[in-house]
Amino acid sequence: MAITTNASNTYDPTASAQALTDKYTADLQTRITEQTKAATATSAALTNLKMAMTSFTSSLLALTGTKPLLVQGATFSSTAVGSATATATAAAGTYSLFVEKVATSNQVSLGGIGGSAIPASGDGNLKIKLANNTDFTVDLSKANSDADQTLSATEIAAAINAEPNNNARVTASVITIGGVAQLVLTSTISGEEGAISVDASAMADGDLKTALGAAPKQLVAAQDAIIWIGGKPADPSDTSNRVKQSSNTFSNIDGVKMTFTKAQADGDTPITLTVALDTSATATNAQSFVDAYNKLKTVLDGLTDPGDPSSGKAAGTFSTDSGVRVLRDQLVRTLRETATGALATFGITAQRNGSLALDTVKLAAAVKANPTGLDKAIGNNSGGAPSGIAGKLDKYVELWTSSTGQLAQRETSVAKLQKTLTERQAKFETDYTTMYNRYKAQFTELQILQERMAQTTDMFDALFGNDKST
Incomplete structure (x- = not known):
């Protein structure tokens, strides 16, 4: 009698352990993955919303904080x-x-200076005066930068420019004409009060004093x-x-x-x-106000869009968030309550979808009839005295953007959730590994047992394989 065995029930312990582990952990992993994905989307949406609201506030401040819309x-x-x-x-x-x-600013030149001997200490004080009764003194005994024992026009110019008491009232430069270097002094003080004069009386006698004490040539008169x-x-x-x-x-x-x-x-x-x-510039300012508001509303509309399953359009991240929907609706309501009168007079009207539109022709006619009315209607969102529509919109936006506002609270909450999910994922991976290793060890023992049974079966086949009696 022959004994036979079917080897088709052999298996891989690694694949079997992974399959069984995946079966028992798949639902938990799916929940963690979905929650992490939702938290990431919420964090990104909050960042987008914060940027839009901050940009809106900045745009309002730039438009109305320090200057009027009317130009x-x-x-x-x-x-x-x-x-x-x-x-x-x-x-x-x-x-x-x-x-x-x-x-015009005074500009003078002095020639014949190059190659003069360096004055001794105390003998090189050159005074430069301006007509507004201000002056400063330059010590030329310290001006020799190349240690060749002579002063060039370039070294004198550098000493004048570097003098701390100059305070950039006079700039010195060098112009070479016909191979001769000329020291050029230019006043940075416009008009007659910036007229330059040079006083070399305190300097020791010599070529340098003579050159600097000569009457300068007027290149540009002080006027x-x-x-x-x-x-x-x-x-x-x-x-x-x-x-x-x-x-x-x-x-x-x-x-x-x-x-x-x-x-x-x-x-x-x-x-x-x-x-x-300037009707064109005024219209540009008014349009900038309209654009700033519409840009914020577009972001809010996208974040709260309910989506359309029939066309495959996904819903916005905050489509079911009542707080963000209230923010959007309150901005529209604030605008409608205040814009139907004053702003509409200046051609800025709220549309059916809550956005704003500007009629430039109506605006031009209105500001001609009432030049200050546009700025009074829109107002400003300056910190000192907010007023008008800009002030009301900014005040409501600040409830969200302040350091303790809705955005900060939501960002803190989602950050905590993301941290928790990260910890849950780490624990899940640890538990997954433990479960997998346990199953693999069990299936490995089962595989060994199966191999032994197969060996026993082979032995019986060898013993009874030639038995003809059946």
Whole structure:
């Protein structure tokens, strides 16, 4: 009688242990994975929301915190003579101006300096004076930087520039003409008060004192700017409308700043300054307010979107979060409650979906009729005195963005959850390994037993394989 065995029930202990371990741990791993994925998505969504709200606040502050939305323009009839700007408080109108002179900074040169002997200590004090009664002294006995016992124009220029008491009022440089180096001094103080003079009287007699004490050559004269408001009168003794100053920037007209770059010639027609509402720049500011709000709302809409399963569109991360939906709805409600009147008058209206739209034609007409109304309606979100719609929106946003606000609380909560999930995953992996090793050891023992049984079966086959009796 022959005894036979079927080897098809052999198995791999490693594969069997892993399959059995996976079977008992799959549900737990799925839950941890899904929770981790959700926590990661929530963290990313909170970051996105925080960035959008912070950007919105910054945009409001940039638009309304320090400057008005209404822009007054100031232009010259000839841009060749200069440029002008106006604040929102500048009165509209036209002004006649004649630019007689523009202010210049004094520049002088001194020659014949190179190769002079180094003055002894106390004999090299060079004083440089300005017409505004300020001066400073340079000790040229310490100016020899290359130790060749002579002073060059370059070394003297470096000593002047490095003198601490100079305070950058005079800059020194060297210009070489026909092989001869000239020391050039330039005043950084505009106008007549910046006129330069050099006093070498305290220096010891010698070539250096002679060269520095000589009358300097005037390269650019120190000159004040002179303009005439209303045009230059025919009577030369009439200076009632003459304005003279060291700077080329004038602010004699309230709310207007004028900077001149070129003088007019005698007999030229006076230029005209026109101050008027800049509707284009004002519309740009208003559109920036609209865009800042719409950008925030777009982010909120995306985060709270319920999705559309029929089309495969996924829901937003906060689609079931009542707090974020309330934030979105409150912003829309705040805008609608305040915008239906004042803002609508200036062409800014809330649409059916809660976004804003700007009618530039209506805006232009409204600001002409009421120049200050737009800024009063929108207000500002400055920390000192927030007002208007910007102030109300910013106040509500701050409930979320402050250090103790909703965003900070939610970020702390999700960070704790992520830490917990990380710890759970680590424990899961440890438990998985323990379970796997236990099953592998058991299946390995079973495999050994199976092999022994197979060997026993082979032995019986060998003993009884030739038995013909059946």
